[in-house]
Amino acid sequence: MAENVLHIENVTMQFGGVVAVNNLNLDVNQGEIVALIGPNGAGKTTAFNCVTGVYEPTNGKIDFLGETIVENFPHGKMKKLYAGENMGMYSNVVSHTPDVITYKGIARTFQNIRLFSKLSVFENVLIAKHMRAKQNFFSAALHLNRAEEKRMREEAMALLEEQGLDKYKDDVAGSLPYGLQRRLEIARALATDPKLLLLDEPAAGMNPQETQELAVFISEIRDKHNLSIFLVEHHMDLVMNISDRIYVLDFGKLIAQGVPAEIQSDVRVIDAYLGVSEDE
Amino acid sequence: MGNKKRDLILSLILAAVVTALLVYVDKEQHYSMLASVIQKASIYALLAVSLNLLNGFTGLFSLGQAGFMMLGAYTYAILTIPLEQHASVYQYFNGGIVNICLPAFVGVFAAGVVAVIFAWLVGKPCLKLKSDYLAIATLGFAEILRAIIQWEVLGPVTNASNILKKFPKFDSILTPVIVCAFCIFLIVLLINSSYGRAFKAIREDEIAAEAMGINLAKTKMQAFLTSAFFAGVGGALLAMFQASVQARSFTSAMTYEILLIVVIGGIGSVTGSIIGSFLYIASSEWWLRFLDDSQTYLGVNIPFMRGGFRMVVFSVVIMLIVLFYRQGIMGTKEFSWQGIIDFFKKPFAKRKRKAVEDNG
Numbered sequence: 001m002a003e004n005v006l007h008i009e010n011v012t013m014q015f016g017g018v019v020a021v022n023n024l025n026l027d028v029n030q031g032e033i034v035a036l037i038g039p040n041g042a043g044k045t046t047a048f049n050c051v052t053g054v055y056e057p058t059n060g061k062i063d064f065l066g067e068t069i070v071e072n073f074p075h076g077k078m079k080k081l082y083a084g085e086n087m088g089m090y091s092n093v094v095s096h097t098p099d100v101i102t103y104k105g106i107a108r109t110f111q112n113i114r115l116f117s118k119l120s121v122f123e124n125v126l127i128a129k130h131m132r133a134k135q136n137f138f139s140a141a142l143h144l145n146r147a148e149e150k151r152m153r154e155e156a157m158a159l160l161e162e163q164g165l166d167k168y169k170d171d172v173a174g175s176l177p178y179g180l181q182r183r184l185e186i187a188r189a190l191a192t193d194p195k196l197l198l199l200d201e202p203a204a205g206m207n208p209q210e211t212q213e214l215a216v217f218i219s220e221i222r223d224k225h226n227l228s229i230f231l232v233e234h235h236m237d238l239v240m241n242i243s244d245r246i247y248v249l250d251f252g253k254l255i256a257q258g259v260p261a262e263i264q265s266d267v268r269v270i271d272a273y274l275g276v277s278e279d280e
Numbered sequence: 281m282g283n284k285k286r287d288l289i290l291s292l293i294l295a296a297v298v299t300a301l302l303v304y305v306d307k308e309q310h311y312s313m314l315a316s317v318i319q320k321a322s323i324y325a326l327l328a329v330s331l332n333l334l335n336g337f338t339g340l341f342s343l344g345q346a347g348f349m350m351l352g353a354y355t356y357a358i359l360t361i362p363l364e365q366h367a368s369v370y371q372y373f374n375g376g377i378v379n380i381c382l383p384a385f386v387g388v389f390a391a392g393v394v395a396v397i398f399a400w401l402v403g404k405p406c407l408k409l410k411s412d413y414l415a416i417a418t419l420g421f422a423e424i425l426r427a428i429i430q431w432e433v434l435g436p437v438t439n440a441s442n443i444l445k446k447f448p449k450f451d452s453i454l455t456p457v458i459v460c461a462f463c464i465f466l467i468v469l470l471i472n473s474s475y476g477r478a479f480k481a482i483r484e485d486e487i488a489a490e491a492m493g494i495n496l497a498k499t500k501m502q503a504f505l506t507s508a509f510f511a512g513v514g515g516a517l518l519a520m521f522q523a524s525v526q527a528r529s530f531t532s533a534m535t536y537e538i539l540l541i542v543v544i545g546g547i548g549s550v551t552g553s554i555i556g557s558f559l560y561i562a563s564s565e566w567w568l569r570f571l572d573d574s575q576t577y578l579g580v581n582i583p584f585m586r587g588g589f590r591m592v593v594f595s596v597v598i599m600l601i602v603l604f605y606r607q608g609i610m611g612t613k614e615f616s617w618q619g620i621i622d623f624f625k626k627p628f629a630k631r632k633r634k635a636v637e638d639n640g
Contacts, residue, residue: 052491102493110491116484118612119477127481130474131493137502141470149474192493 003030004066005196005228006051006106011060012084013046013252014074020046021057022252023085028196033222033229035239038249039272044232045111047249048200051230052108053101059084061094064104065195068094103131107194109185111201111232117174121165121184124173125156128191156191162224163187179210183217190225197221199231203238215241240264248272287617306453313566317558319456320565323517325557326460328541329467329550330510335539336548336612337471338503339483341415343535344402347422348508350530351398352391352515354429357444357525358437360387365446370439377436384448388459388516395512396505398425403504407497419532429527444525456517463510468550470506479503483548544601545608552610559609568594 006028013021021043028034036044049055050070051062058078062070071094074082102108116124129152135145143149160166163183168176173184182202189197202218203211215238222229233239239246240260248256248263250272256263263269305315327345334340359382361369370376382390406417428434430441438444450456470476478499481489490496519525537560545556571590574581601608613619 054487097495098487098490099493099495102491108491110488114485114488114491116481116488118484119480123477123480126474127477127489127494128492130478130481133474135474137475140473140475141466141506143469143473145474152474188492 004028005030005032005064006230007063008047008051009061009063010086010089011047011050011057011062012086013043013050013055014058014078014082014084017081017083019083020252021050021249024060024249024252024254026247026254026257028228028230030228031222031226032244033218033231033242035243035246036230036232036249037234037236037239037246042249043252044249045200046252048108048198048232051101052106052198053096053098056095058082059086059090061090064106067104068092069096069101069104069106070094099131102192102194105193105195106198107189107192107196108198109182109189109200109202111204113178113181113185115173115181115185115188117172119173120170121173121176122156122160122169124184124188125159125191126152128188129156131192159187159191178205179213182206182214186217186221190221194225194227197227197229199229199233201232201234203233203235206235208237211235211238214238218242283618290617302454302457310453315453317562317566319450319453319521320518321558321561322457322460323514323521324538324541324561325554326463326510326517327514327538328545328553328557329464330507330514331538332542332545332547332550332553333467333471333479333510334503334507335542336546337476337483338479338500340407340500340503341411342418342504342507343415343532343539344399344418344422344508345511345538346530346532346534347418347425348395348399348511349515349518349534350422350426350429350527351395352512353519353525353530354438354444354527355391355394355512356384356387356516356519357447359390360384360447361444362446369444369446370436372442373435373439376439384520387447388513391516392509392512395508395515399505399508400501403501407500407504419535422530422532422535426527426530438527441527444519445523447519449520449523456521459517460514463513464550464554467506467510471550475499475502540598543608544598544605546610546612547608548612549608549610549614551615552608552613555609555615563597564590564594 004027006026008024008026011021011024012019024047026034026036026047036047038044046055050057053070057070057072058074059072059082061068071090071092073090073093074087116127119127133140133145133148133152135148139145157166157169160169163186165180165184165187168180173181176184186197186199186202199218203214206214218229218231219242221227243260246258246260246263247254248266248269255272256266256269258266302318305312305318309315327349331342331345334342358378359380361381363379363381366375366379402418402421406414406421409417429438432440434440471479478489478494481492481494482496482499486496541556541560542553544560545552545554568590571593572588576582
């Protein structure tokens with residue numbers, strides 16, 4: 001059996017009285033591409049933000065490679081307000097800021113591209129190398145860490161070459177065409193040496209051809225970097241093409257899960273999502 | 281590679297010319313306007329670069345510069361006043377209670393360290409704030425600190441609202457230039473290091489920077505402390521230049537002055553800050569001075585040329601800069617010989633092309 005990478009257990013995220021994600025259970029195993037789909041506002045990105053430490057879920061637990069990275073239970077103000085399930089199941093609070101989560105090996109991209117748009121393509125990738133460097137503030141500031149700096153630059157350059165971005169090395173990131181910006185964002189995420197890559201709508205705003213290229217690209221980087229990939233997506237073609245398993249979310253609740261063929265024929269999914277989405 | 285060699289040679293020539301000029305000014309015109317502009321402008325260049333490190337490179341809008349400068353200036357003054365002068369300086373406080381006198385360079389370093397300690401105390405709660413709120417909090421800190429330093433109870437240490445003087449001054453105009461150049465060099469090294477890139481990442485997009493594993497709180501604090509350190513050192517140097525320290529002079533107007541230099545030079549450009557500082561100080565202290573005196577041209581006495589008119593012209597110049605050079609002199613670019621050469625080549629290249637077009 002494949003090793004479990006990400007294990008989301010009974011995660012509920014409630015904002016005030018609104019339950020955005022209700023009792024989500026989800027697993028990503030080593031080497032898998034898992035997709036989370038659902039109509040607009042279903043809570044997909046919220047689920048993402050719980051994993052990456054942007055939000056603290058109201059209830060539930062998330063394990064990464066066997067280590068609990070997030071755990072919470074309704075307390076304080078939420079104790080009275082809580083409308084989800086599994087009250088009282090958890091009693092610990094484990095919470096990390098996003099940078100710690102990234103350090104543990106979960107890298108992400110964003111739905112609306114968030115590159116360092118005024119910096120060069122090379123700098124964008126190089127910045128992601130900062131986290132793993134062993135230098136301290138003074139040795140770096142006085143440039144005493146030349147060997148490490150050189151290694152960081154070489155690794156960043158290698159990544160750019162691998163993604164075919166090396167000829168744009170010195171261009172300002174914001175000036176790249178949209179498709180390449182997406183690619184650069186993925187390259188930047190890979191530069192943090194992740195074990196799990198979270199892609200938030202990687203095909204948003206892409207034409208069918210670009211989407212197809214992206215599908216090939218995602219499978220490629222999974223194999224090359226020995227990754228597991230967890231993605232949120234709208235494009236059905238992409239999801240059905242590359243995912244090993246799919247989870248479907250509607251109004252914060254998981255309504256189906258399975259391999260692409262099962263999902264395509266699932267009546268609840270068609271009702272909730274597919275039928276509507278084709279016309280959007 | 282040819283370009284590198286050319287740049288090195290040009291830089292060496294420039295350095296030699298500047299050094300020769302400085303030595304000449306130091307020897308021949310020690311008390312001239314030029315000498316005082318050079319000293320004050322290099323100190324302001326350091327202060328502007330240290331503020332730029334925060335505002336321009338890390339994207340933290342801080343207005344506490346005058347506060348950190350004041351801490352630096354006071355620390356330096358208190359620690360370096362010769363013991364035999366204590367009685368006359370602290371005449372209202374029985375000679376004060378600080379009975380040490382350290383060498384000047386230790387005093388300057390201590391000035392930076394004290395500024396860092398206070399910056400840490402202020403930064404701990406304030407750095408969580410964003411944009412304008414941080415500016416208000418740091419501005420408030422500087423103002424409060426100015427009031428506290430003038431407090432009677434602290435008199436034996438800070439001499440309350442009385443002036444501190446008789447501490448060591450510069451013996452040559454080269455001293456402030458060299459110290460400031462060295463400090464700016466250190467800041468440039470930092471900006472070009474991995475941490476400098478992390479600062480820029482925070483400026484560009486905090487959320488993305490955090491997702492790339494950059495610890496926001498820690499990295500912002502590092503930038504804040506570094507900036508405070510050099511503001512403290514700059515404050516100490518300013519004290520040496522002015523030969524006296526008084527809390528009353530470290531107003532928020534001083535911070536705005538430095539902020540203005542940063543804006544004129546270009547937010548996010550070190551060389552811009554340096555050029556901006558020399559232009560600003562030279563015009564405010566020297567070139568525009570004549571506007572304050574009544575002048576007679578062709579037998580006509582110009583009525584509005586009188587004391588204070590300088591500031592009117594100065595404000596107009598600054599308004600024009602802000603309106604038409606919103607990026608400042610340098611934008612976010614840095615000085616490079618290639619840039620200078622291209623700048624002078626461009627009009628020629630255009631003319632050449634035009635000539636070719638006309639002929640063809």
